[in-house]
Amino acid sequence: MNSAGHPKQPAGKHRRRRCQFRLRSLMVLVTIVGMCLGWQNHRERLRRAEEADIREAAFRTFINETKDRSVAPDVFFLAFGKDDAGRYTDPSPGYLDRFRDLAVICSAASDARRTDETKRPRSNERLPITDSSTGKTGWIVTTRVDSWIDDCRVRIFVTCDYGRGAEGGFSGPMEKVDGRWQVIEQDYQWFSE
Secondary structure, three states: OOOOOOOOHHHHHHHHOOOOOOHHHHHHHHHHHHHHHHHHHHHHHHHHHHHHHHHHHHHHHHHHHHHHOOOOOOEEEEOEEEEOOOEOOOOOHHHHHHOOOOEEEEEHHHEEOOOOOHHOOOOOOOOOEEEEEOEEEEEEEEEEEEEEEEOOOOEEEEEEEOOOOOOEEEEEEEEOOOEEEEEEEOEEEEEEE
């Protein structure tokens, strides 16, 4: 017995009970952290799916506004932006299938090539961007989501490389209306020519 009148417990047993409690606490903590990370991962996947739909609506807006013009290209090369090395980031072939209903050819930006400048007769002419397999001329169109205003509104940026340093595009808000993303307003800009 100890001085308080309680029977002595072996030191090892007391230590083990304390370790068991800590192990249980650790297991609960790991479970809670795992649930939080899983929820965050789920939200991130939903956000990426939403961004794919937003980009599709932005691409469609740009293509539909330019495809019937006399200067419209034969091919729209689509990209999700550029990587650190300056190469375009292509959408997947499945993503490109979303545009089959349009009366234009949509291809990945990696299929585009620039015409060799030495073959051009005049230096003031634009160097066209051509499809590497068909030789048809095209424009490289990129989109990005600049910022999320809330779950149903974003600000987007769409650029188009027309060839030989000529770029233009628009930025503006998009809104999700009845489950579909729509460009609300467009601020057209020329970046170079």
